[in-house]
Ligand code: NAI
């Protein structure tokens with residue numbers, strides 16, 4: 001099959017197996033170039049393991065400290081004549097590389113919010129690893145079916161008190177325009193978003209894993225959050241998704257309590273704004289990211305998901321002592337993004353940005369490259385005119 005990018009809105013409908021494999025290889029090479037992480041994790045469960053920060057966490061654990069990994073995700077498999085999703089190809093490529101390096105790696109494809117997938121994961125841990133010493137929680141989803149009640153929740157991306165108007169960009173066309181997003185109509189919009197992206201499912205996972213005895217003494221668990229600049233507060237941190245992040249962060253004390261008798265600890269890490277399938281769906285954010293990339297690249301402090309996760313593991317989670325936390329008890333790897341000089345430069349550019357000057361003022365090119373890279377496109381070493389097999393050998397995705 002000849003596989004080319006095909007987009008609808010902010011979604012890319014196709015994914016290139018060899019291109020995604022190149023993307024995985026690039027991330028593995030980066031982690032290897034940084035050397036081994038002393039006293040890193042050994043047996044790791046990653047929930048949301050197929051794309052974005054989740055696959056970067058899995059790669060860092062495996063290739064940074066030789067960890068055995070189990071990955072849970074929700075992706076569409078490839079079959080004859082039908083493409084799989086990028087996360088499917090990512091996971092196949094990851095498993096192939098891990099196995100070639102002599103590392104244990106198995107994956108479970110299904111709804112992580114369900115009791116059934118939790119049970120299946122626990123059985124696999126018991127059978128193959130006994131216990132895990134790190135649980136990474138990196139789910140991002142627009143909906144969740146509650147496992148106890150069957151109620152289906154859909155998250156929304158809305159401001160809370162008043163309409164929000166600001167610039168946004170269509171990153172495919174480069175058109176910058178004003179967008180107005182109306183606030184939530186009722187408390188339900190907020191509650192639904194918290195039900196999907198808040199901390200309840202993380203808690204359910206840790207409760208079930210603990211009750212099954214599959215968490216090792218001294219286990220760590222980490223989930224990911226975002227704060228960002230004031231200009232995105234109305235749509236992000238002070239919006240519905242921000243309420244969900246408040247809820248996620250507020251889960252930490254409860255998990256620490258739950259894990260205290262096995263000397264376990266839970267963290268939320270606040271990460272940098274980066275191009276992922278989830279973040280490209282948030283209005284205003286892609287323009288912010290394009291300007292942020294421009295400024296951070298000029299200052300020589302740009303990082304992608306793999307650089308962020310390698311730094312999280314090597315310089316925060318596994319330094320041999322407890323990581324520094326902010327006033328709200330969070331790990332910060334968004335420290336470079338939030339630096340005053342970076343934020344001032346972005347705010348200055350933000351005011352000036354128009355459709356006409358976008359290509360010069362911002363790193364929209366870098367944004368697009370990263371976006372297409374997520375689906376295995378825009379890699380120089382791949383010939384996209386060439387016939388390629390859409391079905392790839394997958395060692396152990398259940
Ligand atoms: P992503 O969209 O790249 O990854 C989401 C992962 O969740 C994928 O592996 C997907 O298969 C999995 N998933 C979704 N629904 C599932 C389900 N029902 N069952 C099993 N797996 C499911 O997203 P990204 O951006 O890596 O987000 C991960 C976390 O990082 C989120 O909590 C997000 O809010 C946070 N974060 C993201 C930032 C960004 O700029 N992208 C910045 C800071 C934090």
Ligand code: NA
Pocket residue numbers: 048049050051052053054055138139140
């Ligand atoms: Na992820």
